[in-house]
Amino acid sequence: MTDQHGELEAALERVIESARTHLAAVRAGDGRIDDDNVWQAYVELNNASSDYDQRLLAAYGEVTPWDVESIDPDEADERFGGAGALADADDPHPRVISVRQRRDYRVPSVAALIRAAEAARREGTPEEDEPAPVEGVGEAVLELLQSGDGSLSALDVPELEPLDGVVMVSEVASPVDLEAFDDDDPVGPFQPAGDDRLIGRLDEHPFVEADEVGQAR
Structure with a gap:
């Protein structure tokens, strides 16, 4: 038990030290996206926390509030490097995605x-x-949307029963110019242009509870 207790203390020290390293990397990164040092420090902190959690469970049957799983450092570096390469690549898409x-x-x-x-x-x-x-x-639905910052998730309320929906992804030549349409124009902003290319369409069907299906039959 003494060796186990010492290993647990060492694991806790690794958590503390990796947390300090991560904080220092975050401060040095100063908000930069995809900072390599921040990512590596994050992986080290994650793995140290996971190791400590497992050792605490083995020693005392207790767990920490950190719900983390170990990350393979080599795989993490490979994924991070690939993401960084894509971010730095000078290959802008020639079309706008709508x-x-x-x-x-x-x-x-x-x-x-x-x-x-x-x-x-x-x-x-x-x-x-x-x-x-x-x-x-109509004003009620608009108010709910505005209160949810325009997100359609604001309409996931019991007072509205969802029906079918559709999502279409297209390549267009230029982004929408809202100033070119009247505020009460229901068609213009959504009207595809002649050179738009439809990539795909996703049909949305509301989830139906099993008992509701039985009643419908």
Whole structure:
């Protein structure tokens, strides 16, 4: 047990030392993307933490709060080197990649949807101001999107029932010019140009619970 205790103490020291090394690398990297020293220090810290966690479990049946798995340093360096080579390569794609998405929803309860949107609006309104009421289903959905910074995940709420959707990836000659379209133009920004090249289309189908399938049959 004495040897095991000493090995555990040494493993803990490696965690502490690798944490200091990682912090120093992060500070020296100063926010640079794909910094080699930061990545290597991260791998060392990860592996030291994993080793300590395993030794603690073997010695005392206890674990740390770090949910990590060992990383092969050689494989990590190979992957990092490949990513760095791609980042530094001078081969810009000649076209612009355009992703167009449509997702439809059924509204089981208009009143419930509006209540959810008004709650989201109140959260984003200063306490001293009285938020304007949400008028209509479309405004409610827009309010939920705005409260979620425009992400469609903001619409994953019980008040909206997802239907089928579609995602299309295309190569286009130039990026969209929003100033060229009126704010109420529903077609222009999404209309493919004659020289656009559709790469692929992904059809989205909402997940259906097993009991719901049984009821549908």
